Amino acid sequence: MTSGAVTVAVEQDAPAGLAGADRLRILTYLSVxxxxxxxxxxxxxLIDVPISFFLKNKLHLAAHEVATFRLVSSIPLYxxxxxxxxRDVWSPFGIRDRGYMILFGCISAAFYVGFAFxxxxxxxxxxxxxxxxxxFLFVGSAQAGLTSAIGxxxxxxxxxxxxxxxxxxxxxxxxxxxxGVLSDALEGQNADRAARILFLVGAAIMxxxxxxxxxxPRVVFDNVHEPKGPRLHPIADLKRLGGHWPIYPALTIYFxxxxxxxxxxxxxxxxxxxxxxxxxxxxxxxxxxxIAFIPxxxxxxxxxxxxxxxxxLFWGTVVGVPQYIPFFFMHTAxxxxxxxxxxxxMGGVATAAYTDLLIRSCPPGLQGTxxxxxxxxxxxxxxxxxxxxxxxxxxxxxxTVCIVTITVTYALILPTILLVPGELIATADGEVPGEKIV
Numbered sequence: 001m002t003s004g005a006v007t008v009a010v011e012q013d014a015p016a017g018l019a020g021a022d023r024l025r026i027l028t029y030l031s032v033x034x035x036x037x038x039x040x041x042x043x044x045x046l047i048d049v050p051i052s053f054f055l056k057n058k059l060h061l062a063a064h065e066v067a068t069f070r071l072v073s074s075i076p077l078y079x080x081x082x083x084x085x086x087r088d089v090w091s092p093f094g095i096r097d098r099g100y101m102i103l104f105g106c107i108s109a110a111f112y113v114g115f116a117f118x119x120x121x122x123x124x125x126x127x128x129x130x131x132x133x134x135x136f137l138f139v140g141s142a143q144a145g146l147t148s149a150i151g152x153x154x155x156x157x158x159x160x161x162x163x164x165x166x167x168x169x170x171x172x173x174x175x176x177x178x179x180g181v182l183s184d185a186l187e188g189q190n191a192d193r194a195a196r197i198l199f200l201v202g203a204a205i206m207x208x209x210x211x212x213x214x215x216x217p218r219v220v221f222d223n224v225h226e227p228k229g230p231r232l233h234p235i236a237d238l239k240r241l242g243g244h245w246p247i248y249p250a251l252t253i254y255f256x257x258x259x260x261x262x263x264x265x266x267x268x269x270x271x272x273x274x275x276x277x278x279x280x281x282x283x284x285x286x287x288x289x290x291i292a293f294i295p296x297x298x299x300x301x302x303x304x305x306x307x308x309x310x311x312x313l314f315w316g317t318v319v320g321v322p323q324y325i326p327f328f329f330m331h332t333a334x335x336x337x338x339x340x341x342x343x344x345x346m347g348g349v350a351t352a353a354y355t356d357l358l359i360r361s362c363p364p365g366l367q368g369t370x371x372x373x374x375x376x377x378x379x380x381x382x383x384x385x386x387x388x389x390x391x392x393x394x395x396x397x398x399x400t401v402c403i404v405t406i407t408v409t410y411a412l413i414l415p416t417i418l419l420v421p422g423e424l425i426a427t428a429d430g431e432v433p434g435e436k437i438v
Contacts, residue, residue, distance in 0.1 A: 018154050018223065025219045027159065030147055031167045033212060037143055038171020040108070040205035042132035043074065046171075050198050051125060059122060069122070073129040076137055077379045084372025087141035088365060089234050098221070100142035101213025105206050108135040112203035120195035128199070137372075139209060144375070145368025149224055151359045152367065158304025158312075158429035161355035165297045165348075169290055226365075237366060246361035247370055249419040254354050254374050256413050258381035262389030262402025263324070270327075270399040277333030288340035296348025300356075303349075309356055309425040313417050316349035321410040323347050324403045360424050 018026070039046050055061045055069060076083075092099030115128040151160030241247070271277045271285060303312060323346045326339045362370045392401045 018156070022219050022223070023154075023156055023159065025217070026150060026223065027163050029217055029220050030143075030150075030160070031163055033143055033209075034147075034164060034167040035171050036205065036209050036212060037136075037140065038168060039174070040136065040202065040209055041140075042108075042129050042136055042202065043077065044171065046205075047198065047202050051129065054120075054195065054198070055122070055125070058120070061122070065122075069126060069129075071383075073126055073133065074379060074383075076130065076133045078376055080137060080141075080376035080379075081369060081373040083137040083141040084144065084368040084370070085234070085237075085366075087138070087145045087368035087372075089237065097142035097146040097224075098213045098216060100138050102210050104135050104138035104142075105210030105213060108132060108139065109203040109206040109210065111135055112199045112206060116196040116199035116203065118195075125195070132202070136206075139206075140375070141368045141372050144371035146220075146224065148359045148362055148367040148371045150220070151356075152362055153225055154223060155427070155430050155432055157359040158309065158352070158356045159301055160359060161352045162297050162301030162304065165352050165355060166294055169294055169297070173287060173290055240363060241366055241369060244361075244363040244366075246421050246424055247363070247373075249416055250354075250357045250361040251370075251374060251377060252419075253413050253416050254358060255377045255381050256409050256416070257320075257350065257354055258378045259385040259409055260382075260389075261385040261405050261409070262393060262399065263406060264382070264386045264389070266386075266389045266393035266399060266402050269393065270402075271333055271336055274399065275330065275333040275336055277336065281333045281337060285337055285340050288337060289344040292341040292344025293348040293351065296345050297352050300349045300352035304352075304356065304429040306428060308428050308431075309353065309360070310417075310422075312349060312353045313357065313420075313425060314414070316353040317410070317413050317417065320347050320350035321407060321414070323410065324406050327399065327403055356429075357420065357425065361420075 038044060041047065052066060052070075055066050061069070087097070087100060092103045095102075111128070111132050115124065115132075118124050118128075147160055147164060148157075151157035268282055271282055272279075277285075300312065300316070323343055326343055327336070330336050330339060358371060358374050359367075389402050389405070392405060393399060
């Protein structure tokens with residue numbers, strides 16, 4: 001590699017707990033970073049929602065053209081593992097994750113500013129979102145690598161998982177609301193001026209992230225330890241990753257949980273056409289469903305320090321398997337809205353447990369690679385799951401087959417848990433074999 005390459009090794013210091021005050025400050029720092037990134041993502045609500053309305057209302061595109069736009073512009077997301085691997089083997093300015101935040105935060109902001117003063121068209125917006133996603137994923141890989149490394153090295157992967165999921169959900173909710181407001185505000189502007197306002201908002205957010213990278217709180221970065229051992233060639237690292245068994249069941253479980261065929265487009269059509277809901281009720285269902293995960297994320301954050309991950313994986317999955325069964329008993333859109341909260345609550349512990357497992361399964365020095373691989377799998381599983389679910393829904397003319405398919409897919413997670421190495425999930429958060437961290 002060029003100058004700035006970092007040591008990637010086959011071993012690291014033994015896990016060690018941190019004092020409660022240090023854990024709290026680290027979690028606070030990471031929660032702010034994750035929240036900022038939730039707002040700055042070019043494929044997120046604050047930017048994505050106005051762009052979708054912009055394509056529809058300003059450029060007058062048909063629905064399939066908007067869908068094609070998203071499919072193509074999302075290609076970098078499918079390749080997230082590449083950005084994670086680069087994070088693990090290259091250190092901008094020799095300051096690793098902060099270097100990525102500073103460098104690519106500024107590059108993202110520059111892209112936003114550049115496209116703000118470009119004539120708005122389908123092609124320029126496509127290129128803008130594609131390049132912005134590439135630049136943003138470098139920042140995302142730094143956040144993922146930093147977060148998972150701290151969780152793994154200081155036996156706090158469960159608390160990290162709970163925090164991560166909570167503060168990912170909050171920007172999603174706020175971004176969709178703010179994105180809608182911003183889209184409405186842009187309705188009175190001409191196309192070029194509307195795009196300019198949108199991209200300048202994105203630039204401001206990314207500059208804040210870059211400035212956040214300049215800050216170096218000791219409690220965070222003095223507690224991130226570089227792996228020990230000889231420097232390995234990137235090809236050797238890829239071989240080490242491929243030979244690391246724990247990532248396979250962890251990623252398989254995460255893929256199956258993200259697959260959920262029928263939970264997006266077929267559910268929307270079922271809610272609106274069969275249960276006679278309107279557009280607003282579909283939006284309300286998604287908002288309630290997302291919010292409902294947060295209490296059980298927080299519950300996991302409490303339970304993970306009292307029970308081994310094995311227990312939480314099992315019971316979280318048992319509760320999550322019948323998540324969509326309540327749709328068998330719904331006959332109106334109002335009933336679906338009422339059921340959205342318990343349906344969301346049923347998935348929180350499982351989601352947090354699977355994220356915890358991903359963090360624990362990372363090989364030393366390749367945390368960014370594994371976590372970004374999971375992000376790529378999330379988008380691949382979601383897109384293909386939606387395609388399969390839509391085909392089943394159209395072929396059988398019923399949402400019932402989607403419910404059954406989702407339930408069977410989730411149930412297959414239970415035997416997959418048996419493939420996880422026992423020692424990986426035998427301890428609670430903060431617990432080192434032979435010693436209890438309080």
